[in-house]
Amino acid sequence: MTQPKVDACTREAVDWLLRLEAAGEDRDLRQAFDAWLHASPEHAAAWQRVGNLLQQPIAALHRVEAHSPGQLRAASHALMTPDTVSRRKVLRGGLALVLFGVSGAALLDRAQPLNGLWADRRTATGERSTFTLADGSRLSLNARSSVDIQFTEQRRVVHLREGQVFVDVAADARRPFVISTAQGEVQALGTQFMVSQEAAGSLTSVQLHSVKVTTQGGHQRRVEAGQAAWFSEEWVRPVPLSAAGRVDWRDGRVDIRDEPLGSLIDALRPYRRGVLRISPQAAALRVYGVYPLDDAEQTLQSLAQTFPLRIRRYGPWLTLIDVQ
Amino acid sequence: MSTSTDPKALLAALYDDNHRWLRAWLYRQLKCPQDAADLTQDTFIRVLDARQLTQLEEPRAFLSTVARRLLFSFWRRKRLEQSYLDSLALLPECYSPSEEDLALVREALESIDRLLNGLPARVRQIFILSRLEGLTQPLIAQQLNVSLATVERDLRRAFLHCLAESAELA
Numbered sequence: 332m333t334q335p336k337v338d339a340c341t342r343e344a345v346d347w348l349l350r351l352e353a354a355g356e357d358r359d360l361r362q363a364f365d366a367w368l369h370a371s372p373e374h375a376a377a378w379q380r381v382g383n384l385l386q387q388p389i390a391a392l393h394r395v396e397a398h399s400p401g402q403l404r405a406a407s408h409a410l411m412t413p414d415t416v417s418r419r420k421v422l423r424g425g426l427a428l429v430l431f432g433v434s435g436a437a438l439l440d441r442a443q444p445l446n447g448l449w450a451d452r453r454t455a456t457g458e459r460s461t462f463t464l465a466d467g468s469r470l471s472l473n474a475r476s477s478v479d480i481q482f483t484e485q486r487r488v489v490h491l492r493e494g495q496v497f498v499d500v501a502a503d504a505r506r507p508f509v510i511s512t513a514q515g516e517v518q519a520l521g522t523q524f525m526v527s528q529e530a531a532g533s534l535t536s537v538q539l540h541s542v543k544v545t546t547q548g549g550h551q552r553r554v555e556a557g558q559a560a561w562f563s564e565e566w567v568r569p570v571p572l573s574a575a576g577r578v579d580w581r582d583g584r585v586d587i588r589d590e591p592l593g594s595l596i597d598a599l600r601p602y603r604r605g606v607l608r609i610s611p612q613a614a615a616l617r618v619y620g621v622y623p624l625d626d627a628e629q630t631l632q633s634l635a636q637t638f639p640l641r642i643r644r645y646g647p648w649l650t651l652i653d654v655q
Numbered sequence: 656m657s658t659s660t661d662p663k664a665l666l667a668a669l670y671d672d673n674h675r676w677l678r679a680w681l682y683r684q685l686k687c688p689q690d691a692a693d694l695t696q697d698t699f700i701r702v703l704d705a706r707q708l709t710q711l712e713e714p715r716a717f718l719s720t721v722a723r724r725l726l727f728s729f730w731r732r733k734r735l736e737q738s739y740l741d742s743l744a745l746l747p748e749c750y751s752p753s754e755e756d757l758a759l760v761r762e763a764l765e766s767i768d769r770l771l772n773g774l775p776a777r778v779r780q781i782f783i784l785s786r787l788e789g790l791t792q793p794l795i796a797q798q799l800n801v802s803l804a805t806v807e808r809d810l811r812r813a814f815l816h817c818l819a820e821s822a823e824l825a
Contacts, residue, residue: 353791353792385821392787
């Protein structure tokens with residue numbers, strides 16, 4: 332046991348951190364904490380020690396994640412698996428399964444288009460599209476999105492390859508309506524919902540009635556109207572509805588309510604060519620408001636006027652956003 | 656073998672007499688001449704740093720003990736990196752990181768792993784989900800199907816472990 336090596340102040344600081352994180356907004360607790368923090372310089376030093384723990388490597392991983400999504404998941408996956416021989420076996424087994432899943436789907440893709448049931452739809456950068464499917468369902472694609480549509484006697488399936496899709500489903504009791512992603516399927520139990528395919532997994536949010544998520548690994552969960560959930564092959568995780576889950580993009584805007592600037596920038600990405608990089612400090616700024624998507628440059632300009640941001644452009648292909 | 660007591664001369668003698676043998680020994684473990692040469696060098700540097708060098712009774716037993724420790728952390732780093740690269744392989748190619756990113760990630764992984772070393776799997780996992788992925792305690796409890804009290808206890812344990820380790824390394 333290494334724990335006795337840590338002094339009493341540092342232990343108290345850890346307790347405070349955990350309590351504050353668990354409590355959310357709690358003014359009494361906050362006041363009690365402030366009193367503790369200012370009671371002695373040793374408390375402040377201990378608090379700093381706890382706050383600084385691993386801060387550097389974690390910030391480095393977040394930085395890499397910001398411009399090369401998926402890194403954080405890969406890193407945390409590597410760190411989480413305990414260092415034993417069996418880890419390698421488990422990992423290999425898992426990989427083989429996933430790879431098989433991917434290539435299986437890819438084979439299916441090539442086999443099917445010829446029979447005419449498939450119809451690819453895609454949108455370019457900055458472009459949105461809404462169209463009606465054969466069954467009367469209405470499908471909206473956000474910018475930089477693509478779907479394949481496959482309707483059979485048994486099922487109506489829309490494969491989301493990339494980007495975001497919103498659907499208003501026409502009722503058909505005999506044929507379930509499903510949107511599938513690389514991680515699993517979202518089945519309509521009602522009418523309106525959104526699915527987003529991201530590098531790190533899939534996100535769904537429900538505007539009306541509910542949906543059932545089934546992951547590749549067989550995990551299931553119902554998501555109700557006004558709710559959102561992330562899912563991977565192996566889990567479904569309910570999350571608060573945020574800008575990423577709202578569907579205001581259909582009207583060409585993003586509605587952001589006290590959320591990190593990083594989320595707003597993420598919403599703008601499919602509307603701009605070139606790489607948009609944002610520093611972790613800038614990404615953490617809280618933003619509130621409705622911003623237009625169609626003129627992403629203008630939105631960036633107005634952000635720079637409202638927030639202490641520095642926006643540097645290196646030609647049309649690279650834009651860096653940082654705090655001043 | 657030299658009988659001098661001058662540390663420099665002792666090290667020189669130790670090196671002359673044993674570095675080929677050590678490199679061959681490491682090569683047998685690593686099957687890679689560059690890695691074997693690197694670790695041979697590291698071993699002698701460690702020996703130089705470690706102590707007031709005195710005449711060694713069993714220089715090769717001593718060297719291989721030091722080398723074994725280096726070998727262990729070398730494998731650990733390799734496994735960590737491989738595990739990370741394996742996870743990355745699942746991402747679409749357009750997300751493949753640059754060399755610069757890889758170097759950053761590798762360094763970050765090693766420093767986190769060093770502090771977490773010795774913690775049980777669940778404690779590690781809970782700490783990573785909380786600190787790296789930013790999940791709340793209730794979400795972690797739900798995802799891992801454990802009680803909130805367990806999450807809190809494990810987080811505390813991980814924090815104290817890492818703080819103790821980082822104090823030791825500093």
